[in-house]
Amino acid sequence: MEAARERSHDIRRLTPSRAGMEDFYVRNEPFFDAFGSEEGFDCCGYWMEGTPRPSNYQSKLNLYQEILNLLALQSGDLALDAGCGLGEPARMVSHHTGAKLFGLDIQMRRLRRFEDRGRFPSARASYLQGDGVALPFTSNLFDAMYSNECLLHFSSRQSYFEEAMRVLKPGGRLVVTDYVLGKEGAPRWMTEWIRYHFYTPEMFTADRSHQLASECGFIVGSTRDITGAVFRAHRIAALSMLRGRRRIAQFLAGPRIYFEGTLFLLLAPWLADRSVVRFQMMLFQKPEG
Ligand SMILES: C[S@@+](CC[C@H](N)C(=O)[O-])C[C@H]1O[C@@H](n2cnc3c(N)ncnc32)[C@H](O)[C@@H]1O
Numbered sequence: 001m002e003a004a005r006e007r008s009h010d011i012r013r014l015t016p017s018r019a020g021m022e023d024f025y026v027r028n029e030p031f032f033d034a035f036g037s038e039e040g041f042d043c044c045g046y047w048m049e050g051t052p053r054p055s056n057y058q059s060k061l062n063l064y065q066e067i068l069n070l071l072a073l074q075s076g077d078l079a080l081d082a083g084c085g086l087g088e089p090a091r092m093v094s095h096h097t098g099a100k101l102f103g104l105d106i107q108m109r110r111l112r113r114f115e116d117r118g119r120f121p122s123a124r125a126s127y128l129q130g131d132g133v134a135l136p137f138t139s140n141l142f143d144a145m146y147s148n149e150c151l152l153h154f155s156s157r158q159s160y161f162e163e164a165m166r167v168l169k170p171g172g173r174l175v176v177t178d179y180v181l182g183k184e185g186a187p188r189w190m191t192e193w194i195r196y197h198f199y200t201p202e203m204f205t206a207d208r209s210h211q212l213a214s215e216c217g218f219i220v221g222s223t224r225d226i227t228g229a230v231f232r233a234h235r236i237a238a239l240s241m242l243r244g245r246r247r248i249a250q251f252l253a254g255p256r257i258y259f260e261g262t263l264f265l266l267l268a269p270w271l272a273d274r275s276v277v278r279f280q281m282m283l284f285q286k287p288e289g
Contacts, residue, residue, distance in 0.1 A: 016155040016201050018106050018131075024199040025107060030254035031261035034241045036060055040088025040114060043149045044279070045233030046226065056240040059233040063177075064089055066226070067146055070175045070283045073097040077143035080104060080167065082132040082160075083150025086113055087120030094124035099143075101125040104132065133159035137167045144168075146175040152200045157209060161216040165286060174218065174284040177226075180206045182275030190276055197264065206280045213284050221283035230279040231269045238265040 025032065032042060036056060045059025046066060054062060073079055075098030081090040084103030094101040103125060105111050111127045114120055121127055130136045132147065132154050145164055154160050164174050181191065181203050191203055204212075210220045241247070241262045251258045271277045 016153065016199070021153060021199060022107050022109060025110065027254070028257050028261070030250040031241075031257045034244065034247060034250050034258070035237050035261065035265075036240075037086060037113075038244075040086050040091075040119070042085035042110070043089070044230045045236060046229045047233040047236065048229050049232065053236065054233075056236050059236050061092070063148070063230070063233075064092065066224075066281060067148060067175050067177065068093060068096065070222070070281070071144050071146060071173055073099040073144055075099065078102075078141065080135075080137070080142045080145040082135070082145060082147045082164075083153070084127065085110055085150075087111060087125065087127055088114070089148065090125045090127075091120045091122045094122065099124070102137075102142075103127040104130045104135070106131055133163060135163045135167050139166050140169050141167050142169065142172055144173045144175075148177045149179070151176060151178045151209075152198055152203070155201055157202060157204060158212050158216070161213045161218065161284075164284075165216045165218060168286045170286055171288040172286045173221075174213075174286070175281065176209075176284070177279065177281045178206075178209065180204060180209060180278050180280050182272075182278050183207075184275045186271075186274075186276040190271075194277060197260065206278070206282070209280075209282065213282075217287065218284035219287055221285055223283070224281045225278055226281050227272045227278045231272050234265040234268050238262055241265070 039057045041060040043060060044063060045056060046063035047054055047059050077099040079099050079101050081101055081103045084090045084105050087103045090101040090103035101124060108129045111129060128136060133156050145168055151157055151160060168174060183205060194200060195203060206223060214220055
């Protein structure tokens with residue numbers, strides 16, 4: 001564990017590994033729990049300007065609603081959530097659409113965390129441990145696939161798109177949300193700070209992601225820059241870091257992580273305004289036939 005900790009601290013030597021990923025989540029658990037993990041989500045929220053302020057939980061449901069709108073799943077479809085985290089999103093997507101879901105994540109610890117609550121796995125959502133860049137599935141299997149906020153951790157976005165192309169059926173849809181670099185780029189110290197804090201081996205612009213996806217054979221569909229709505233919801237998450245029954249215990253479990261995480265949530269809109277980091281929702285499609 002010590003060796004993994006040392007490796008994951010030093011971005012210049014960051015070679016993503018399952019052990020390193022687990023270590024990152026263990027170290028950051030007090031932060032992630034307050035951010036939303038306690039409620040089954042390991043992700044950002046979505047709060048549209050001009051709408052009433054949602055709860056932290058509702059803001060995460062809102063983000064998934066946007067993903068669902070693009071996925072257009074039908075009852076009986078087979079879909080893959082690659083990087084599913086705690087599994088609540090996969091359970092919820094299957095529940096609302098009638099689709100059958102596979103949740104895949106590299107961390108068994110996360111997949112199992114809420115097993116005892118009896119929510120995930122569920123009748124229509126099962127899980128599998130695996131790597132999003134080397135999918136343990138046969139080709140042409142899934143009607144749709146999505147990855148919410150996890151490509152930043154993957155060792156290669158190119159391998160991810162190649163694998164998505166392989167496992168999707170012709171005509172299958174792929175929805176990806178991702179932190180990307182703004183068009184203007186960012187000072188190196190800043191990208192290194194982001195990479196270090198988010199266990200991020202590669203950071204790309206949205207254009208580069210499109211290029212990779214289309215080189216792998218995808219049709220690039222719509223791209224929405226949802227930075228405003230996502231970073232507005234960061235404020236709700238930052239507030240939730242302060243409130244709640246277990247916050248003092250969480251803070252004491254990792255004061256530095258807690259402080260840095262909250263600072264990032266508050267700084268994120270400033271970084272976005274300067275086009276350093278943006279949040280994109282992208283739709284791709286495997287060509288028919
Ligand atoms: C920020 S969380 C997002 C989880 C989930 N998609 C959600 O919306 O709550 C990122 C997830 O990606 C997973 N992950 C990281 N690297 C991975 C890989 N190579 N293959 C599969 N999952 C991976 C992590 O274990 C973590 O659960």
